[in-house]
Structure formats: structure tokens, C-alpha cells
Amino acid sequence: xxxxxxxxxxxxxxxxxxxxxxxxxxxxxxxxxTTTQKKNExxxxxxxxxxxxxxxxxxxxxxxxxxGRANGLSDALLDRLALNxxxxxxxxxxxxxxxxLADPIGDxxxxxxxxxxxxxxxxxxxxxxxxxxxxxRPNVTVDIAALALKSGNAAVxxxxxAAQNSNQILVSLIQRAIAAHGIPEAAVQSIDEFGREGARAxxxxxxxxxxxxxxGSASLxxxxxxxxxxxxxxxxxxxxxxxxxxxxxxxxxxxxxHNAKTQRPSVCNTVETxxxxxxxxxxxxxxxxxxxxxxxxxxxxxxxxxxxxPDAVPATEEDWETEYLSLDIAVRVVDTLDEAIEHIRxxxxxxxxxxxxxxxxxxxxFLNRVDSAxxxxxxxxxxxxxxxxxxxxxxxxxxxxxxxxxxxGLQELTSTKWIVRGNGQLRP
Amino acid sequence: xxxxxxxxxxxxxxxxxxxxxxxxxxxxxxxxxTTTQKKNExxxxxxxxxxxxxxxxxxxxxxxxxxGRANGLSDALLDRLALNxxxxxxxxxxxxxxxxLADPIGDxxxxxxxxxxxxxxxxxxxxxxxxxxxxxRPNVTVDIAALALKSGNAAVxxxxxAAQNSNQILVSLIQRAIAAHGIPEAAVQSIDEFGREGARAxxxxxxxxxxxxxxGSASLxxxxxxxxxxxxxxxxxxxxxxxxxxxxxxxxxxxxxHNAKTQRPSVCNTVETxxxxxxxxxxxxxxxxxxxxxxxxxxxxxxxxxxxxPDAVPATEEDWETEYLSLDIAVRVVDTLDEAIEHIRxxxxxxxxxxxxxxxxxxxxFLNRVDSAxxxxxxxxxxxxxxxxxxxxxxxxxxxxxxxxxxxGLQELTSTKWIVRGNGQLRP
Numbered sequence: 001x002x003x004x005x006x007x008x009x010x011x012x013x014x015x016x017x018x019x020x021x022x023x024x025x026x027x028x029x030x031x032x033x034t035t036t037q038k039k040n041e042x043x044x045x046x047x048x049x050x051x052x053x054x055x056x057x058x059x060x061x062x063x064x065x066x067x068g069r070a071n072g073l074s075d076a077l078l079d080r081l082a083l084n085x086x087x088x089x090x091x092x093x094x095x096x097x098x099x100x101l102a103d104p105i106g107d108x109x110x111x112x113x114x115x116x117x118x119x120x121x122x123x124x125x126x127x128x129x130x131x132x133x134x135x136x137r138p139n140v141t142v143d144i145a146a147l148a149l150k151s152g153n154a155a156v157x158x159x160x161x162a163a164q165n166s167n168q169i170l171v172s173l174i175q176r177a178i179a180a181h182g183i184p185e186a187a188v189q190s191i192d193e194f195g196r197e198g199a200r201a202x203x204x205x206x207x208x209x210x211x212x213x214x215x216g217s218a219s220l221x222x223x224x225x226x227x228x229x230x231x232x233x234x235x236x237x238x239x240x241x242x243x244x245x246x247x248x249x250x251x252x253x254x255x256x257x258h259n260a261k262t263q264r265p266s267v268c269n270t271v272e273t274x275x276x277x278x279x280x281x282x283x284x285x286x287x288x289x290x291x292x293x294x295x296x297x298x299x300x301x302x303x304x305x306x307x308x309x310p311d312a313v314p315a316t317e318e319d320w321e322t323e324y325l326s327l328d329i330a331v332r333v334v335d336t337l338d339e340a341i342e343h344i345r346x347x348x349x350x351x352x353x354x355x356x357x358x359x360x361x362x363x364x365x366f367l368n369r370v371d372s373a374x375x376x377x378x379x380x381x382x383x384x385x386x387x388x389x390x391x392x393x394x395x396x397x398x399x400x401x402x403x404x405x406x407x408x409g410l411q412e413l414t415s416t417k418w419i420v421r422g423n424g425q426l427r428p
Numbered sequence: 429x430x431x432x433x434x435x436x437x438x439x440x441x442x443x444x445x446x447x448x449x450x451x452x453x454x455x456x457x458x459x460x461x462t463t464t465q466k467k468n469e470x471x472x473x474x475x476x477x478x479x480x481x482x483x484x485x486x487x488x489x490x491x492x493x494x495x496g497r498a499n500g501l502s503d504a505l506l507d508r509l510a511l512n513x514x515x516x517x518x519x520x521x522x523x524x525x526x527x528x529l530a531d532p533i534g535d536x537x538x539x540x541x542x543x544x545x546x547x548x549x550x551x552x553x554x555x556x557x558x559x560x561x562x563x564x565r566p567n568v569t570v571d572i573a574a575l576a577l578k579s580g581n582a583a584v585x586x587x588x589x590a591a592q593n594s595n596q597i598l599v600s601l602i603q604r605a606i607a608a609h610g611i612p613e614a615a616v617q618s619i620d621e622f623g624r625e626g627a628r629a630x631x632x633x634x635x636x637x638x639x640x641x642x643x644g645s646a647s648l649x650x651x652x653x654x655x656x657x658x659x660x661x662x663x664x665x666x667x668x669x670x671x672x673x674x675x676x677x678x679x680x681x682x683x684x685x686h687n688a689k690t691q692r693p694s695v696c697n698t699v700e701t702x703x704x705x706x707x708x709x710x711x712x713x714x715x716x717x718x719x720x721x722x723x724x725x726x727x728x729x730x731x732x733x734x735x736x737x738p739d740a741v742p743a744t745e746e747d748w749e750t751e752y753l754s755l756d757i758a759v760r761v762v763d764t765l766d767e768a769i770e771h772i773r774x775x776x777x778x779x780x781x782x783x784x785x786x787x788x789x790x791x792x793x794f795l796n797r798v799d800s801a802x803x804x805x806x807x808x809x810x811x812x813x814x815x816x817x818x819x820x821x822x823x824x825x826x827x828x829x830x831x832x833x834x835x836x837g838l839q840e841l842t843s844t845k846w847i848v849r850g851n852g853q854l855r856p
Binding site for chain 1: 542548639679687795800801804
């Protein structure tokens with residue numbers, strides 16, 4: 001479904017596009033020198049402006065919804081696209097929450113005085129210009145703009161044609177709010193007018209854009225990851241595993257698997273596959289299955305697990321690779337912890353995995369050997385989340401290893417620079 | 429000159445290539461669980477093995493030199509390619525220096541206990557598999573292998589056909605040394621046998637390779653940066669600036685510019701352009717020019733600077749963009765500090781810039797407004813260096829903002845993961 005994959009139909013005015021990025025760069029330099037207090041005042045103004053213009057936003061959004069319906073968008077996409085007064089209020093509240101978060105800019109990361117008296121300090125600075133590519137999710141426009149503003153970054157947004165009227169009004173309201181506090185309007189810009197070619201140009205704009213964040217479907221993320229020449233932070237899918245070892249307490253196994261699957265099945269930190277050690281299967285699997293059945297979960301089990309889970313459907317190779325995001329779960333019996341870890345190595349998206357165990361050696365072995373962004377012992381995978389970790393707003397969960405890994409907060413939207421202060425020192 | 433840009437002539441055995449990367453992954457998991465002590469013992473063994481096999485290395489290297497001469501390699505490239513006993517001893521010493529560096533793996537970066545008692549900790553872990561693409565520099569083979577080993581990473585090396593005999597013997601000696609300490613040989617592998625297509629395949633191996641480091645010419649780095657689907661750490665060129673403001677002390681101006689240009693002209697942190705405020709030009713420029721002339725530096729000056737530097741040659745637009753890496757320097761008179769900063773914004777590669785000043789306001793303005801990896805006040809740009817910063821071995825200097833910025837040490841070869849420990853907690 002990726003809008004980026006359809007062939008280009010028209011060229012774009014590259015000089016107008018490039019001028020926007022230059023304006024973003026200039027605005028980012030202003031923003032980088034703006035105090036936390038002033039950034040917070042602008043964020044409060046954004047929230048107030050959203051609240052004061054609910055009718056205008058809903059009206060623009062309805063035009064997108066009508067067009068989407070005419071274009072045959074699915075109900076799920078139409079729902080994601082829709083803004084009503086309650087959702088707009090949530091957006092305003094989310095912006096105000098960002099006001100309350102600590103500003104990472106200017107933090108001293110490390111430093112020292114060299115033997116010759118030169119002082120060096122690594123300080124946290126904004127990236128500069130942050131690009132975002134997403135689809136049919138106007139809430140992301142407000143999220144990213146507010147997170148970028150707080151972290152001192154200019155935002156260049158490509159929100160997709162399906163949400164263009166919604167995004168247009170949101171960006172213009174945000175621009176009005178920040179301009180009232182002396183922040184350049186170019187600190188938050190949409191490039192939707194350049195269409196798909198604009199998204200492509202954004203991916204080519206290495207040097208003009210410092211980092212690109214794709215949000216949305218796996219195919220959109222994959223397109224950006226593979227085509228972008230701008231460095232990307234990948235926020236990926238979650239084929240999440242829970243391992244139950246021979247010592248796994250039955251109650252924890254039952255409750256944690258149930259919580260990790262059913263508390264909110266549609267999100268990336270939901271468990272998708274349970275791996276049970278053969279020595280634990282008889283003891284824990286029937287109870288785990290019964291509790292899942294209570295919540296209407298369909299179990300896709302391998303042959304050995306089906307002996308203990310008579311209502312399960314047979315699992316195929318595809319089940320091990322699937323991020324269901326639904327009330328489905330795959331279950332497999334393995335002979336050893338190494339076999340469980342090998343399964344994870346093969347099928348995991350390296351997002352989050354948890355082991356339920358009472359064996360200290362197994363716990364440490366699992367934590368050290370599983371190469372995922374978040375590895376857990378005896379806790380629900382649903383805790384792998386920026387909000388739960390105390391980071392506040394939602395930037396996403398990185399499944400790559402460069403720069404940011406796991407739940408991302410404002411700090412992950414920053415870079416650093418080295419400040420060196422001397423008094424005439426020369427290198428001998 | 430990039431070897432990567434020439435057209436492919438043959439296909440490669442992709443399954444053999446992929447098997448090598450799988451072996452690297454398996455080795456990286458072993459290495460990630462290896463103690464610092466054991467890694468250090470293996471490094472000591474590498475140094476001893478290099479010292480014990482000098483004749484064998486020199487012999488292999490001479491075959492590369494002969495082939496290079498037959499293929500018309502320049503003297504500069506042949507010099508870079510050459511390994512003699514003294515250079516091999518330097519390589520062994522560099523490996524032993526890495527033994528002395530702190531091991532970043534396992535460091536606790538941050539952590540907390542959540543209100544529900546779940547403990548979270550962000551700990552430093554290896555990337556896993558680090559790829560390197562470089563040309564005709566066999567010393568990089570040893571450097572990267574040793575740095576990767578110390579930071580717990582498997583290394584996959586593409587060293588280029590010009591150095592293939594040298595790299596082959598070095599990799600096999602390293603493999604012998606680590607195997608003697610129980611570390612899998614696949615922790616350090618060359619993919620030179622796959623030729624240029626191997627380099628291309630390495631750039632496509634997202635998921636199998638966690639980070640790719642290009643080292644060498646600007647064209648090689650540019651090819652990797654633009655073509656790689658694997659995340660890249662760019663170690664770029666340095667068009668480095670020094671600004672002399674109205675309050676710049678004459679002696680510091682003279683000495684720092686001279687040191688930054690002449691102490692080692694061929695490296696990336698050498699100054700290339702001096703920007704003098706008009707209000708300082710009469711006072712400082714003649715003395716700066718005289719000192720540079722003593723060392724045989726050719727000054728490329730704009731019209732206003734040439735009034736004060738009669739021996740200078742006229743600067744053209746090209747001079748502002750040039751990383752000379754030679755005894756040449758560009759000089760320009762600007763009217764304001766903002767104009768100097770604007771020049772830097774336009775022409776800098778964002779590596780390192782320094783201001784010479786006695787004005788506190790100007791110093792802070794410069795530090796805040798100049799968007800480069802290292803910004804300095806009253807110090808030689810030659811201090812922008814991992815060794816000077818106390819990081820020990822040379823990984824390179826990152827000119828990108830994602831993950832690492834400025835001089836890189838072992839820490840920049842690592843990622844993190846979140847370790848979460850609970851006792852049955854569920855998400856409400």
C-alpha cells in the first residue's frame with residue numbers, strides 16, 4: 001500500500017523544495033539558540049491554538065475523510081485518519097505533556113581537562129532538521145512538530161495526500177502559534193505540496209536533512225530505510241517472544257502471556273510467539289492456553305504443543321514470522337533454552353523478548369544472548385514502551401542499533417557536539 | 429578513483445557470501461559474552477603474532493606493491509600500501525594500546541526502578557557485526573579488527589584488491605591468534621575474495637551487518653554513504669576554519685593558525701580557511717601571513733586580504749570549498765562575525781572550526797551558532813582528534829550527527845540494550 005512505491009507522474013520544482021529545506025536549516029539555528037522557557041511557551045500556545053480551532057480542524061479533516069471514502073480507503077485507515085473534538089483534545093494534552101518533559105539540549109554528556117589545560121565537553125545539541133514521512137495519520141503531524149520543537153529541531157513533514165487538508169490546517173495553526181512567540185514559521189513545515197516526488201527528494205537530501213523518521217506501515221518504513229540517503233531511525237515491527245523455561249512459575253506464565261497478548265493486541269510490544277521448554281510444557285501450557293481462550297485468543301501451535309492445547313490450530317512456518325497485531329498467538333515447544341534463543345534469532349524483529357523463569361543462570365544467559373532492543377525477565381512485554389520507561393511522549397521504538405535502540409524519548413532526537421576551550425594551546 | 433564505481437564484471441556466490449555473514453553473526457554472539465580479560469589476551473596474542481611474522485607479512489605486501497606498480501598506482505598510494513618492519517611494529521604497538529583502553533561493554537548508561545518495581549537499565553552492548561570498506565590501506569585491517577574485537581564486535585573487512593595479499597596474511601594471522609584464545613576465527617573475516625560485488629553485497633546486507641564504516645577517499649566514502657542500506661558512520665573530510673575576530677590576540681592568531689596549518693598538513697583537522705574580521709585584518713593578518721610564509725605556505729587570499737598579504741595568490745570560489753591537505757591556505761576578510769559564520773555554514777564540512785578571540789560574547793555566540801562536530805575557542809584545530817581527547821585508538825572522526833559526532837573511540841563502536849527485570853508485573 002506504500003504511496004511511495006507508485007510511479008512518479010510529474011517532476012517537482014526542486015529549487016522551491018530546496019529553498020524550504022534552507023529555510024528549515026535557518027530556523028533550526030534560531031531554534032537551537034532558543035531557551036527552554038521560550039520553547040515551552042510556544043508549545044502551550046500550540047495546545048491553546050488547537051483547542052481554539054477545533055471546528056476548523058474537523059472541517060478540514062472531513063474533506064480528507066470524504067476523499068478517502070471516495071478513494072476506497074479501508075475502515076481501519078479511515079479511522080486512523082479521523083480527527084474529532086476528543087482526538088484533537090488528546091493532541092493538545094499530548095503537547096502539554098511535552099512541556100513537562102526535561103529539555104535535553106545543553107546537557108553535558110561528558111568532559112575533561114586535557115593535560116595541557118584544554119577543556120573539552122560533549123554537549124547535547126539538536127540534530128537541526130528532522131524529516132518525517134508518514135501516511136494518513138494527522139496526529140503524527142502534531143506529535144512530531146511538538147517533539148522536534150522541544151528538542152530544538154526544525155521539522156519537515158511529509159504527511160501524505162490522504163491527510164493533506166488535515167495536515168495543512170494543523171501545520172498552519174502550529175506555525176501561527178510559534179510565530180507568536182518569535183520562533184520562525186519555517187521551524188515546522190509541510191512538503192505535502194510536492195507530492196510523492198517530495199518524499200523522494202526528502203530521502204535524497206543528505207546534508208540538508210539530518211535525520212529522517214518514517215512512521216507507519218512496514219512497507220513505508222522499508223521503503224524509507226532502503227532508499228534514503230539521509231540517516232534514518234527505523235521504528236520497526238515487533239515479532240515479540242516470551243520463553244517459558246522449566247522453572248517458570250505457572251501463575252506468572254499464565255498472567256504475563258495473557259497480559260502481553262491481550263492488554264492491547266494491536267501494538268508492537270504485544271507478544272506474538274510463546275516458546276515453551278519441553279520440560280515445562282505439561283505443567284504450564286494447559287493453564288496458559290485456558291486463560292488465553294477465556295479472552296478469545298486463537299492459538300497457532302506446533303505439533304508438540306497441540307497435544308496439550310487441543311483447541312489450537314496447526315502452526316505453519318509463516319506463523320513464526322508473523323506480527324499478528326490481533327488476538328492470535330503462536331506457541332512452540334523447544335527442547336532447550338538454546339533452541340528457544342535460536343528460534344528468536346531467526347524470527348524475531350529484535351524489538352522485545354521476555355523469559356519467565358526462576359533460574360538465575362537461565363535469566364542471565366537469556367539477557368546476555370538475546371540480541372534485541374529490550375530483553376526482560378519475568379515481566380510483560382507491554383512494558384517496552386517510552387511512556388512506561390518514563391520518557392513521556394511517543395517518538396517510537398527503534399529496532400536498529402545505530403544511535404537509538406528501544407523506546408525513544410526526546411534525548412534520541414538529539415546529537416552532540418564537542419566544545420573545546422583553550423588559551424592559545426598548540427599541538428606539539 | 430573509487431574501485432566501487434567501476435562496473436561489475438562477474439556475479440558472486442551469494443550463498444557463500446551470506447554464510448560468511450551468518451558465521452560473523454554467530455561469532456559476534458560468542459564475542460559479546462567474552463570477558464574483557466579474554467579479549468585482552470587475544471589482543472596481546474595478535475600483537476605477538478604480528479611481531480613473529482614480519483618477514484611473511486613483508487613478503488605478501490611486496491607482491492601487492494609489485495602488482496600496484498605494474499598497475500600504475502601513484503607513489504602516494506604505493507606509500508600508503510607499503511608495510512615494512514617498522515610499520516608492522518607500529519601496528520603491534522597500536523594493538524597493545526587498545527589492550528590498555530577501558531572496555532565499554534556492560535557499562536550501565538542509565539537506569540531506574542519504575543513505580544511498580546520493574547527495574548530498567550540501559551547497558552552498553554556491541555553492535556554485533558561491523559563492516560568496513562577501505563582501499564589499499566592494510567593497516568586499517570589490523571586497526572579495525574582490534575577495535576572491533578575489544579568492543580565485542582565481529583569484523584567483516586573489504587580491504588580492496590590492491591592490498592589483497594597483505595590483507596589475506598594479516599587476517600589469517602589475526603584469526604590464528606584469536607583462535608588460540610578460544611575466540612571463533614569468524615570474528616574477523618575478509619570478503620576480498622568476492623571482489624567489488626562483495627562490497628556491493630555488504631552494503632545491501634541490512635540486518636546481517638549492523639553498521640558499516642567506510643575509510644579512505646572522499647569518493648569511496650560518498651559511494652558507501654549513498655548506496656548502503658546498512659547504517660553507515662561517515663568519517664568525512666575536513667574543510668576546517670579559523671576565525672580571527674577584532675579582539676584576537678596577535679600572538680595566538682599567528683601561532684594557532686601556523687600550528688593548525690603546518691603541524692601535519694595532510695590530515696583532516698588541519699585548518700584550510702582563515703576568516704578575518706575587517707576590524708582585525710590590519711592588526712593581525714601581516715604577522716599571520718609572515719609566519720605561514722616562513723613554513724612555505726601558499727596563501728590563497730580574497731581581494732581585501734591581498735592588500736595586506738602581497739605575496740598571496742588570488743582566491744577563487746573553488747578555494748573556499750577545497751580541503752587542500754597541503755601547505756596551502758585560503759584567507760578571506762569578512763565584515764561581521766555573522767558573515768564569518770555564514771561562510772562556514774556554506775563551505776564547511778562540519779568537522780572542526782575555531783575562533784581566536786578575547787571577547788566572551790563572541791566566543792559563546794560562535795560556539796552556539798556554528799553547527800560542526802567540534803567547535804573551539806583559542807585552540808589549534810589539530811586537537812580535534814580521538815588520541816588528543818584521550819580515546820586512544822583511531823576509529824575516525826564522524827561528520828554526521830546520527831550516533832557518533834566528532835572524534836570516535838571504542839564507545840562509538842557500541843550500541844545499547846534495555847535490560848528489564850520484574851517479578852510478575854503486568855501492565856494495567
